[in-house]
Amino acid sequence: AIQLGFDAKEAQELAMFTSEGAANLLIKSGNHPEEEIDRVTTPMGCTIQGLNEMEHKGLSSSLIQGMVASYNKINKIRKEQM
Secondary structure (H helix, E strand, C coil): CCCCCCCHHHHHHHHHHHHHHHHHHHHHHCCCHHHHHHHHCCCCCHHHHHHHHHHHCCHHHHHHHHHHHHHHHHHHHHHHHC
């Protein structure tokens, strides 16, 4: 958002509330993210273009790798404490 001209506070709020809204939607609906994406995007629209760009840059892969790294680290700590 800063790159688009928002100040730092506005950029942070946009990121926080966008993430919060997406998470709440999934928590409340219980649906798979792809199902909700289909409901909120239009063909050739700006939302799907943004989501596709994030996916092409490896968003899902990065999230998975981060979770696996954290999981592996906590298991390593547990083994060292035994």
